[in-house]
Amino acid sequence: MALDYLKLNDTNSILIPADDLHKQVSAILQGVGTPEAHAEITAKILVSSSLRGVETHGVGNAVRYSESIEQGEYTVPQSVDVITETDTTALLSCGDGLGFVAAHQGMEMSIAKARKHGVGMATIRDGHHIGMVAAYPMMAVAEDMIGMAMTNASKAVRPALGARPRVGTNPIAFGAPAGEERDFIFDMATSTIASGKIALAKRLGVQMPVGWAVTAEGEPLTEPRGDRGEDWAMNPLGGTREQGSHKGYGLGLVVDILCGVLSGGGFGTQLSAGENMTWTMAIDIAKFRDVDDFKAMMDDMIRELHDTPPLPGEDRVLVAGDPEADFQEDRLANGVPVENSQYDEMRARAIQLGVEIFI
Amino acid sequence: MALDYLKLNDTNSILIPADDLHKQVSAILQGVGTPEAHAEITAKILVSSSLRGVETHGVGNAVRYSESIEQGEYTVPQSVDVITETDTTALLSCGDGLGFVAAHQGMEMSIAKARKHGVGMATIRDGHHIGMVAAYPMMAVAEDMIGMAMTNASKAVRPALGARPRVGTNPIAFGAPAGEERDFIFDMATSTIASGKIALAKRLGVQMPVGWAVTAEGEPLTEPRGDRGEDWAMNPLGGTREQGSHKGYGLGLVVDILCGVLSGGGFGTQLSAGENMTWTMAIDIAKFRDVDDFKAMMDDMIRELHDTPPLPGEDRVLVAGDPEADFQEDRLANGVPVENSQYDEMRARAIQLGVEIFI
Numbered sequence: 001m002a003l004d005y006l007k008l009n010d011t012n013s014i015l016i017p018a019d020d021l022h023k024q025v026s027a028i029l030q031g032v033g034t035p036e037a038h039a040e041i042t043a044k045i046l047v048s049s050s051l052r053g054v055e056t057h058g059v060g061n062a063v064r065y066s067e068s069i070e071q072g073e074y075t076v077p078q079s080v081d082v083i084t085e086t087d088t089t090a091l092l093s094c095g096d097g098l099g100f101v102a103a104h105q106g107m108e109m110s111i112a113k114a115r116k117h118g119v120g121m122a123t124i125r126d127g128h129h130i131g132m133v134a135a136y137p138m139m140a141v142a143e144d145m146i147g148m149a150m151t152n153a154s155k156a157v158r159p160a161l162g163a164r165p166r167v168g169t170n171p172i173a174f175g176a177p178a179g180e181e182r183d184f185i186f187d188m189a190t191s192t193i194a195s196g197k198i199a200l201a202k203r204l205g206v207q208m209p210v211g212w213a214v215t216a217e218g219e220p221l222t223e224p225r226g227d228r229g230e231d232w233a234m235n236p237l238g239g240t241r242e243q244g245s246h247k248g249y250g251l252g253l254v255v256d257i258l259c260g261v262l263s264g265g266g267f268g269t270q271l272s273a274g275e276n277m278t279w280t281m282a283i284d285i286a287k288f289r290d291v292d293d294f295k296a297m298m299d300d301m302i303r304e305l306h307d308t309p310p311l312p313g314e315d316r317v318l319v320a321g322d323p324e325a326d327f328q329e330d331r332l333a334n335g336v337p338v339e340n341s342q343y344d345e346m347r348a349r350a351i352q353l354g355v356e357i358f359i
Numbered sequence: 360m361a362l363d364y365l366k367l368n369d370t371n372s373i374l375i376p377a378d379d380l381h382k383q384v385s386a387i388l389q390g391v392g393t394p395e396a397h398a399e400i401t402a403k404i405l406v407s408s409s410l411r412g413v414e415t416h417g418v419g420n421a422v423r424y425s426e427s428i429e430q431g432e433y434t435v436p437q438s439v440d441v442i443t444e445t446d447t448t449a450l451l452s453c454g455d456g457l458g459f460v461a462a463h464q465g466m467e468m469s470i471a472k473a474r475k476h477g478v479g480m481a482t483i484r485d486g487h488h489i490g491m492v493a494a495y496p497m498m499a500v501a502e503d504m505i506g507m508a509m510t511n512a513s514k515a516v517r518p519a520l521g522a523r524p525r526v527g528t529n530p531i532a533f534g535a536p537a538g539e540e541r542d543f544i545f546d547m548a549t550s551t552i553a554s555g556k557i558a559l560a561k562r563l564g565v566q567m568p569v570g571w572a573v574t575a576e577g578e579p580l581t582e583p584r585g586d587r588g589e590d591w592a593m594n595p596l597g598g599t600r601e602q603g604s605h606k607g608y609g610l611g612l613v614v615d616i617l618c619g620v621l622s623g624g625g626f627g628t629q630l631s632a633g634e635n636m637t638w639t640m641a642i643d644i645a646k647f648r649d650v651d652d653f654k655a656m657m658d659d660m661i662r663e664l665h666d667t668p669p670l671p672g673e674d675r676v677l678v679a680g681d682p683e684a685d686f687q688e689d690r691l692a693n694g695v696p697v698e699n700s701q702y703d704e705m706r707a708r709a710i711q712l713g714v715e716i717f718i
Contacts, residue, residue: 065508070548088447089477089646118448119478122649146616152616162667162676174609175618184616186609192602219668237596237603243551243570244596244607250533250679251610256660257505257535257543264648267660287448289623301626303617308521311577317521320609 008055008337012204015335015342022047023358024346025062031353034098035077041048042100049132050336053327054187056196059131061343063349064127065098065129071276074098074128077089080105087117089287090264090317094127098193099151099276100118103130106280107139114282123258125265125276127151134187134324136280137175141183144291146283149174154271157191157231162247163218165233167268168276169195170255177285179295181302185321190252191234195324198224198234203341209241228273255279366413367696373716374694374701376476381406383423383705387473387500390712391428393457400461401490409695410489412686413546415555416491418700422708423642424488432633439464446476453486458510458635462489465583465639466508473504473641482617483637484624484716486510486621493546493683496534500542503650505642506534511618513630516550517592519605522577524592526627529614530552534680536644538654541662542640544680549611557583557593562700570598578697587632588601614638614697672692 022043029039032087044063069076080098082090090213094102106122110120113120130136133149140147153168171194189195193212200226201208213221216231225232238247256267258279265277285294308317331337338346343359351355383404388398388412401424409417427433437456441449449468451462465481473477489495492508499506512527530553532546548554552571560567561583570680572580575590584591611627619626624636644653667676690696697705702718709716 005594023403032383059582065674072711084647085644089642091647118445119480121478121642135416146621149659158670159664159667159676159678161669161673162664163670165669166667174616176615183610186613187655188603188606209601216668237606238551239598239602242568243602244547244597246604246677246679247547247596248606253543253679254533254545254662257533261535261653261656261660262505262642262644264652264656267656267663269663270659283480283621284411285450285621287445287623288450294620294622295556296622297626298616300629301612301620304627304628305518305521305525306562307614308518308525309575310520311522311677317518318605319518320605320612342377345621 008339013337013339014343015052016338017335018047018051020333020358021050021059021336021338024350025357027355028062028066028346028349032066032357034078038078038098038101038281041104042098045100045131045135048135048337052132052324052330054056054132054324055339056194056200058337059259059346060339061131061202063345066349068072068128068274074220080143088113088119089119090122091227092122092124094124097128098125098350099128099130099278102127103136103149103278103280106278107136107147107282110210110280110282111121111140111143111145114284118287119281120282121281122279123263124168126357127262127265129276129277130278133171133173134175134185135264137173138185140282141175141177141185144177144285146285148281149279150255151276151278152256152271154228154273155268156228156234157236157252157291158214160236160241160249163214163216164230165178165251167230167236167252167256169234170252172251172255176298177295178298178302181299182300182321184302184319185324190237190248190255192237192239192248193234195234199226199321202204202226217238235294278350371505372696373700373702375697376694377406377410377691379717380409380418380695380697383709384418386717387425387705387708387712388422388713389708390714391425392435392510393428394644396459397437400463401457401495404426404490404494407494409685409697411491413683413685414698415553415559418695418705422704425712427487427633427706433449437504440540442522444695447472447478447480448478449481451481453483455485456487458489458637459684461486462495462508462637462639465637466495466506466641468639469639470499470502470504471582473486473597473643477646478640478642480640481638483621483624484648486624486635488635489631489637492530492544493533493534493544494533497544500534500536500544503536503644505644507640509614509618510635511615511627511630512635513587513632514585514627515554515593516595516611517573519600519608522573522575522592523589526595526611526615527612528593529625531614536654537661538651541679541684543661544683545635549596549607549614551598552593552605552676554593555668558585561585561596562698570594592634622704629704676701689705
């Protein structure tokens with residue numbers, strides 16, 4: 001749920017059709033040597049993020065990835081290798097390439113294993129950014145499965161009682177199919193706020209609310225920072241001891257364990273900025289119960305939640321995936337807003353690489 | 360992490376050896392017709408909770424369970440039935456009996472399936488309270504596996520933008536083995552605070568901090584309530600929109616989906632007080648990588664976290680499971696504190712049922 005003052009509008013962004021954005025992102029990535037299949041997977045997920053209103057993980061990142069590739073921070077073309085595998089499990093190496101590619105393959109393998117054996121799981125080392133984590137559970141949901149994915153990151157968040165960054169923002173995403181209602185698609189950073197929101201606040205020149213970050217002395221920090229360092233840290237979900245900061249902190253470590261320790265790729269303080277290990281799981285609902293019955297109960301639950309009287313000042317009660325589905329409906333019809341500076345960057349990068357301009 | 364003013368001390372509690380508590384709980388449960396094997400499982404988990412300082416899920420609950428059994432709210436002796444099963448999955452019915460018994464069987468089956476196939480998962484319908492959820496992941500950790508368990512409950516928590524209770528406190532527990540360091544054992548309600556903490560505040564006659572609960576008008580509620588009703592609700596983890604209340608809310612629904620919808624047992628608003636559906640999962644680490652290497656990396660992570668400079672006013676940075684392991688060490692040596700009123704209740708109940716007195 002983007003906060004109102006962080007929203008894009010017609011003064012800070014320009015509307016572009018999703019298909020054109022897809023072509024532009026794919027072209028930029030191919031312009032630095034990414035194989036077409038890998039560029040297409042990455043473009044699909046980046047455009048899906050932008051369509052769903054998740055600007056922080058959207059098409060604006062394509063230029064950054066292309067630079068990482070050019071500078072040799074990413075190995076492209078990459079080889080995604082299966083290190084160990086059983087009927088239900090896989091340990092993959094992302095080959096130090098685009099995180100999207102191995103995470104996509106991890107979830108494809110999870111789905112195939114779940115279809116045969118009930119549950120499928122992959123953990124992925126030697127990886128980079130995988131974008132909007134919800135993209136991977138959504139693949140399982142499209143197959144009438146429950147999907148789950150997590151990814152860890154370099155240190156940015158303080159432990160519950162700590163005053164220095166030691167854990168990544170380590171997001172968790174989960175999806176389950178509904179019937180007539182919209183699917184349940186949930187995606188959260190285990191910090192109070194996703195780090196992209198702080199970067200967005202900085203770009204838009206607005207202050208952060210108290211509770212998002214602290215100084216090394218534990219004092220609230222409201223001026224958004226563009227850097228990472230020992231002198232400030234994001235808060236874990238829960239914020240304070242009394243309000244459950246050990247819960248956001250513990251969830252962040254669950255992500256580190258499944259993504260970083262189970263894969264051997266490393267936990268928060270072992271990762272450099274831009275390194276991300278990933279975990280995916282798919283559960284075949286039909287192995288437990290009739291899928292239509294499952295979906296009918298999902299519908300009942302979602303309707304009951306939508307019918308809850310809202311807090312004073314709020315319009316209506318939402319269910320995870322509602323705001324994103326609203327964005328997607330609007331943006332498929334009217335175009336995707338791209339921040340002015342990111343639009344300029346993408347065009348400049350395309351020209352620099354000598355690839356076709358689509359936007 | 361119990362808040363200081365909710366702690367038991369020598370004025371409000373009495374110290375009892377853990378073994379005696381185990382015998383007393385088992386005797387009380389057997390006194391109302393619970394088969395010995397089921398009473399022993401339940402006693403083991405209740406005493407483990409009390410040893411670990413999780414008073415709200417400890418031995419003091421034995422009397423309540425025995426009353427539920429006597430009043431026919433629980434079916435005892437119960438039959439735990441396997442409704443559907445594959446190599447990696449199981450749907451169980453708890454037979455409307457003690458939740459502990461089926462959750463224990465669900466995790467045993469998850470571990471056995473994981474040992475053979477990599478991952479094992481069970482979801483359990485027709486169930487009741489399973490106590491401290493961490494007890495089940497701990498079974499997996501003892502087998503060098505990663506364990507995870509969740510349980511849903513009747514409505515008590517408001518949706519993120521809602522003003523009425525619609526979701527249970529729906530806890531999530533996760534465990535992973537360390538090597539030389541203590542195992543990572545994490546257990547959190549998806550509300551700001553576990554509901555047992557509110558009951559404890561009420562029994563001890565103390566106010567709740569702002570942020571734990573609200574009235575139906577969305578105003579902070581600080582007087583602890585012993586009832587459940589539409590006129591107040593607990594807050595989801597995150598508390599407010601700006602601080603991420605949609606995250607605690609979404610996690611609560613993840614629990615409802617895996618426990619209630621996947622099993623068919625029902626979600627929050629479909630459950631009566633005391634009804635709980637449960638989900639368990641075990642992951643065999645050895646299927647992914649060498650277990651000793653995994654544990655060595657866990658040790659590195661835990662040490663790095665312990666070494667983090669603490670916030671001003673805090674002693675040290677903890678890792679999930681630390682406070683509980685400290686409690687357990689102390690209580691195994693010195694006895695388990697049982698609240699005076701609960702001690703009196705247990706003895707009175709034992710006398711009433713004509714079973715042996717051990718405490």
